[in-house]
Amino acid sequence: MPPRNWLAALAAAAAAAQSHDVTLVTQATVEKLWLFPELCERWRGPLALSLWVPDTAVVEQAYATASQAARSCADATDGGSVSIHVEVQRSNEAYPVNRLRNIGLRSVNTSHVLVSDADFLPSRGLRDAIRAKAHWLANEKLALVVPAFQRKGGRCKTLESCRERLEPLPTTVPGRFGQLARCLREKDCLVFQGDNSPQSHGTTDSSRWLEGDETVRPIECFRSNRYEPYVVVSMAQMPLYDERFAGYGKNKIQHVSHLRRMGYLFAVLPRHFLIHVPHPRSGSKKEWLNSYQTHSAVDTLYTKFLKEIDARYGAATRVHLCSQVDGDFRRAKRRWAGA
Numbered sequence: 001m002p003p004r005n006w007l008a009a010l011a012a013a014a015a016a017a018q019s020h021d022v023t024l025v026t027q028a029t030v031e032k033l034w035l036f037p038e039l040c041e042r043w044r045g046p047l048a049l050s051l052w053v054p055d056t057a058v059v060e061q062a063y064a065t066a067s068q069a070a071r072s073c074a075d076a077t078d079g080g081s082v083s084i085h086v087e088v089q090r091s092n093e094a095y096p097v098n099r100l101r102n103i104g105l106r107s108v109n110t111s112h113v114l115v116s117d118a119d120f121l122p123s124r125g126l127r128d129a130i131r132a133k134a135h136w137l138a139n140e141k142l143a144l145v146v147p148a149f150q151r152k153g154g155r156c157k158t159l160e161s162c163r164e165r166l167e168p169l170p171t172t173v174p175g176r177f178g179q180l181a182r183c184l185r186e187k188d189c190l191v192f193q194g195d196n197s198p199q200s201h202g203t204t205d206s207s208r209w210l211e212g213d214e215t216v217r218p219i220e221c222f223r224s225n226r227y228e229p230y231v232v233v234s235m236a237q238m239p240l241y242d243e244r245f246a247g248y249g250k251n252k253i254q255h256v257s258h259l260r261r262m263g264y265l266f267a268v269l270p271r272h273f274l275i276h277v278p279h280p281r282s283g284s285k286k287e288w289l290n291s292y293q294t295h296s297a298v299d300t301l302y303t304k305f306l307k308e309i310d311a312r313y314g315a316a317t318r319v320h321l322c323s324q325v326d327g328d329f330r331r332a333k334r335r336w337a338g339a
């Protein structure tokens with residue numbers, strides 16, 4: 001018979017594994033709610049959605065739609081609860097993405113969180129795959145990267161034409177590793193933003209991930225300062241998002257940079273993923289692409305933010321860049337100098 005203390009240690013490990021769970025936190029506008037039933041069906045766990053409505057006139061309607069969505073989810077959450085918050089636009093503000101994320105984060109009751117975005121669906125079984133990595137989750141300063149991909153949409157221009165092309169979602173948007181691999185081979189899927197901003201997810205190294213086994217792979221270094229993966233993080237020490245970032249641009253990299261300054265380790269989850277569903281271009285992205293002013297105001301704020309966190313944490317423990325020269329910066333500067 002095994003010694004008593006060995007049994008006790010086993011029981012403690014089992015209890016620790018039990019106590020790890022992860023809430024999916026996301027935010028969206030009402031037009032995105034059509035994805036919600038499929039999201040719940042795939043996630044099957046605790047979920048916090050912050051729903052933004054542009055003015056007070058449609059709040060009632062938004063609540064009605066949201067609670068209908070919540071009901072459609074209720075059967076699929078496997079013991080997790082769904083929390084929906086409806087947030088109303090404040091005088092003409094841009095989409096308050098980080099405020100919405102923080103509202104969701106404040107409602108989290110689990111040990112861990114995965115902050116995702118509107119338009120993303122998880123792979124089937126993602127929650128269980130995360131919970132199975134209990135040994136990794138025990139590290140309060142680990143950011144477990146969930147690789148992000150996108151389904152191509154053939155440039156659909158309206159919500160209706162996007163939906164027409166994509167419904168039923170279970171057959172068009174890969175939910176399992178094998179389906180994703182096929183979609184990538186057939187060039188109907190690609191790494192998220194792989195076409196227009198490869199630095200954003202390049203460090204995840206998706207080709208290695210595709211060939212990998214079931215083990216978590218630590219990230220030795222960042223290939224770019226613009227790496228902004230979706231990550232599972234313990235709630236224990238996680239900072240909130242900086243709400244000065246609203247609308248399009250730098251709102252997520254801001255948080256990754258913060259974790260990195262705090263000395264978080266990054267490692268890649270095997271076999272499971274998030275996948276972006278195509279949609280017509282959003283208002284804040286149009287504004288971002290059109291306006292040099294918006295762009296440079298956000299860049300200025302981001303530079304200021306980096307100075308603030310550098311002053312607070314120093315540089316000693318952060319994951320380093322793979323190369324001393326971060327080429328992105330110079331390229332970006334040249335592009336905007338001509339604008």
Ligand SMILES: *[C@@H]1O[C@H](CO)[C@@H](O)[C@H](O)[C@H]1NC(C)=O
Nearest residue numbers: 047048081082083107108109
């Ligand atoms: C956390 O628990 C509170 C109180 O029971 C509940 O109101 C809230 O919806 C829960 N949050 C989530 C994300 O399920």
